[in-house]
Amino acid sequence: MTSVPVALALIAALALSGCKIVKTVAEGEGNTAVAAGEAGDDARIAALLDKTYDAELLPLIAEKALPVADLRAAIVGDLEAAGAAHGNKGSGEGAAWNFAVKGEGVVVEANLTSRARKAMLDTDGDGKADLTLQLGPVIKGSSLRDVAPFYRFGDFRDQIEFAKLARALNDRATAALVVPKGELVGKTVSFTGTVDLKAATDAWQVTVVTLTVTP
Amino acid sequence: MILNRRQLVGGLAVAVAGILPTLSFAQGKGTIAIITPSHDNPFFKAEADGAAAKAVELGYEVMVLVHDDDANKQNELFDSAIAAGVKAIILDNAGADASVAAVQKAKDAGIPSFLIDREITATGVAVSQIVSNNYQGAQLGAEEFVKLMGEAGEYAELIGKESDTNAGIRSKGYHDVIDQYPDLKMVASQTANWSQTEAYSVMESMLQANPGIKGVISGNDTMAMGAWAALEAAGRTDVIVVGFDGSNDVRDSILKGGIKATVLQPAYAQAQMAVEQADTFIAGGATGVEEKQLMDCVLINADNASKLETFALSA
Numbered sequence: 282m283t284s285v286p287v288a289l290a291l292i293a294a295l296a297l298s299g300c301k302i303v304k305t306v307a308e309g310e311g312n313t314a315v316a317a318g319e320a321g322d323d324a325r326i327a328a329l330l331d332k333t334y335d336a337e338l339l340p341l342i343a344e345k346a347l348p349v350a351d352l353r354a355a356i357v358g359d360l361e362a363a364g365a366a367h368g369n370k371g372s373g374e375g376a377a378w379n380f381a382v383k384g385e386g387v388v389v390e391a392n393l394t395s396r397a398r399k400a401m402l403d404t405d406g407d408g409k410a411d412l413t414l415q416l417g418p419v420i421k422g423s424s425l426r427d428v429a430p431f432y433r434f435g436d437f438r439d440q441i442e443f444a445k446l447a448r449a450l451n452d453r454a455t456a457a458l459v460v461p462k463g464e465l466v467g468k469t470v471s472f473t474g475t476v477d478l479k480a481a482t483d484a485w486q487v488t489v490v491t492l493t494v495t496p
Numbered sequence: 497m498i499l500n501r502r503q504l505v506g507g508l509a510v511a512v513a514g515i516l517p518t519l520s521f522a523q524g525k526g527t528i529a530i531i532t533p534s535h536d537n538p539f540f541k542a543e544a545d546g547a548a549a550k551a552v553e554l555g556y557e558v559m560v561l562v563h564d565d566d567a568n569k570q571n572e573l574f575d576s577a578i579a580a581g582v583k584a585i586i587l588d589n590a591g592a593d594a595s596v597a598a599v600q601k602a603k604d605a606g607i608p609s610f611l612i613d614r615e616i617t618a619t620g621v622a623v624s625q626i627v628s629n630n631y632q633g634a635q636l637g638a639e640e641f642v643k644l645m646g647e648a649g650e651y652a653e654l655i656g657k658e659s660d661t662n663a664g665i666r667s668k669g670y671h672d673v674i675d676q677y678p679d680l681k682m683v684a685s686q687t688a689n690w691s692q693t694e695a696y697s698v699m700e701s702m703l704q705a706n707p708g709i710k711g712v713i714s715g716n717d718t719m720a721m722g723a724w725a726a727l728e729a730a731g732r733t734d735v736i737v738v739g740f741d742g743s744n745d746v747r748d749s750i751l752k753g754g755i756k757a758t759v760l761q762p763a764y765a766q767a768q769m770a771v772e773q774a775d776t777f778i779a780g781g782a783t784g785v786e787e788k789q790l791m792d793c794v795l796i797n798a799d800n801a802s803k804l805e806t807f808a809l810s811a
Contacts, residue, residue: 373629373790374769375762396647396677419676421639423632435786439615441665444631448672 322442326449334453338429342381342490345428346473349384349404349412360481371427372434372443377477379428382487385471386412393465397421400465412485414472414492417455423447424477424488425454454490461494469495527557528774529577530767532588534564537690537718539741539763540588542807543612546767547586554775556583565659567594574598578605584774586767587622588613592661596621608777610770613763614661619787624773626789628761630662633740633793634669637759640795641674641713641738644756648679649710652702654695654723655687656715663687666715666740674713683709688719695722703730711736717743717758724755742796742807750801757797763807766791 315321315328347355347367355363364370364378371377386402389410397419401410415421426432426447437443474487528551535541540562548558559582563570570590577585578601585602587609589595596618599609603621611625619625645651653670656663674680684702688695695714699722703709712727712735714720720739727735733754739746742760749755769791773783796804803810 371792373792374626374765375792375794376790377792419673421635434790435788439661439665440627440629440631440790441668444635444669444672 318438319441322445326442326445329446330449330453333429333431334450337431338425338450339490341429342473342475344381346381346383349382349386352380352382352476356478356481360478369428369430371423371477375479376427377424377479379424379475379477381428381473382476382485383471383473384412385469388465388468388470391465393460395419398460400470402470412476412487414470414474414487414489416460416489416492417451417458420451420455420488421486422477422488423451424475425450425490427477428475451488454488458489458492460492465494471495524555524557525775525778526583527559527580528771529559529561529573529580529582529585531561531563531570531573531577531585533590534562538743538745539717539761539807542763543588543767545806546764547612547771550768550771551586554771556775563590565590565657567591567598570595571598574602578602578607582607583778585609586770586774587611589616591659592617608774610774610777612766612770613761615788623777623787624770624783624785624789625787626766626770626773626791628763628766629790629792630665630761631669631672632790633759633761634666635673636793636795637738637740637757638670638673638713640757640797641670641711641736642677642680644736644738645680645711647677650681650683650706650708651711651713652684652699652706652709653682653686654698654712654714654719655685656719657689658687660690663690663715670713688722690716690718692718692722692725695719696726699723699726700730703727703732709735711738713737714739717741717746720755720758721745721749724749728754742794742804742809744804744806747796747801747804750796750798753798757795760794760796760804760809761807762791762794762809765808 315324355367360378368378368380371379384404386404388400389403390401392399398416400414400416402412402414403410405411432446434443471493472489473491474489476485476487530544530547532540532544535544544560548560551558561573563573567590585607589611592615595616599616599621602609608623611622613627615625615627655667683706686698688698712723714723717739720737724737727733737755739755739758742758746755746758777783794809
């Protein structure tokens with residue numbers, strides 16, 4: 282199963298190096314039927330990510346990302362209106378609004394020893410943390426999936442397959458993150474990511490897709 | 497109970513045919529059948545109550561039946577409901593595969609079904625399938641469990657009834673989160689079939705075999721209550737227990753510092769939503785929403801337990 286992404290990665294690497302490559306899957310691979318039902322989930326999700334993560338999801342987040350202050354201003358009046366204008370609602374009743382967001386701030390507090398690493402940022406200069414960056418490897422929530430209107434629950438077999446997509450997206454994002462070793466507190470960090478909000482007053486937990494630390 | 501109109505209790509399915517004439521001549525918009533597992537579990541009672549209250553509010557008669565998780569019995573109840581000429585069936589089903597035929601039979605008879613709580617394995621047969629996002633809920637519960645455990649230690653898992661898809665979904669959701677923490681070690685995992693008494697004895701033997709257990713994650717609240725009783729009896733109230741459902745029993749335990757957390761499934765609201773969609777469908781032939789719909793679950797711990805009442809959280 283790992284050979285498909287490897288093959289694609291090779292193709293991608295070759296393509297970057299300038300060779301003209303006709304994009305075909307390695308012989309035999311393309312004919313391998315993906316098992317129906319749960320047994321084929323991992324293969325299907327991997328294929329979906331290969332098709333959509335770099336090509337659709339990251340561009341969507343980059344394009345839609347609002348600066349922290351702008352998003353805060355938009356939701357403070359009316360989360361529903363802000364969501365309709367800038368975000369995407371997760372599937373189902375009671376689901377959160379999901380937004381792409383970008384910003385910069387000073388790390389006030391960090392926990393890099395947990396499996397769910399976190400950095401609390403002050404983005405408005407008042408010396409207090411006002412949002413949390415989730416740095417993985419364990420990521421809470423499904424905002425990377427739910428920010429994208431093209432990942433729809435109805436297109437999946439059931440909630441398990443849909444949940445696997447969220448997990449795979451989280452894993453893909455954190456695998457690409459480079460979190461510097463050593464003390465983060467006091468450093469300035471800029472980021473792009475996604476945040477899910479059920480209420481305007483919810484604390485922000487941002488799932489990070491790009492992270493730059495200023496020394 | 498808000499019900500003041502006719503409510504038939506489960507087990508009287510055979511009698512339904514007998515009172516058919518009364519139902520047929522009932523004033524109003526006809527009858528909605530509400531079929532769920534046994535009301536012994538307050539979760540299913542809340543569902544039935546929520547659906548019945550909404551149906552009555554919208555001008556329907558209700559026929560409340562229970563299948564006791566027996567697909568054959570459910571099949572008979574469908575026959576009765578079809579014979580009674582109900583306008584719609586609200587169903588928490590008795591098996592993801594086994595229920596497809598019954599729902600299809602109702603559809604063939606021109607009676608739409610609206611499913612709550614549990615999915616079936618076919619689409620296009622029921623009009624709506626509204627289910628709690630059990631996976632998302634399990635992840636919430638597991639995240640809280642991991643936090644309470646300090647990301648390390650030995651734990652046990654109590655799993656629900658195998659025939660119920662939600663047992664597997666919750667277990668997978670738990671492990672999706674917990675297995676990302678290598679210092680959390682599962683030392684025992686066993687089904688207690690959603691049962692409080694079974695969970696009590698399972699917990700007893702788990703404790704004997706694994707005295708180092710620091711936490712128990714349970715697939716539902718009734719099993720969590722059974723496990724907690726066994727832990728109390730063994731003087732092990734230091735063990736962290738997390739459940740699932742959001743029952744009043746576990747709420748009370750949380751408020752007394754016993755069980756640490758659970759995950760609320762909005763059962764009452766979900767059942768009401770199903771009836772609203774049935775009403776829209778009966779009136780216009782469509783619900784205007786997709787067949788498969790998810791409802792998010794909510795983490796309940798000491799911070800918000802006091803706002804929980806009968807599977808609904810007040811603002």
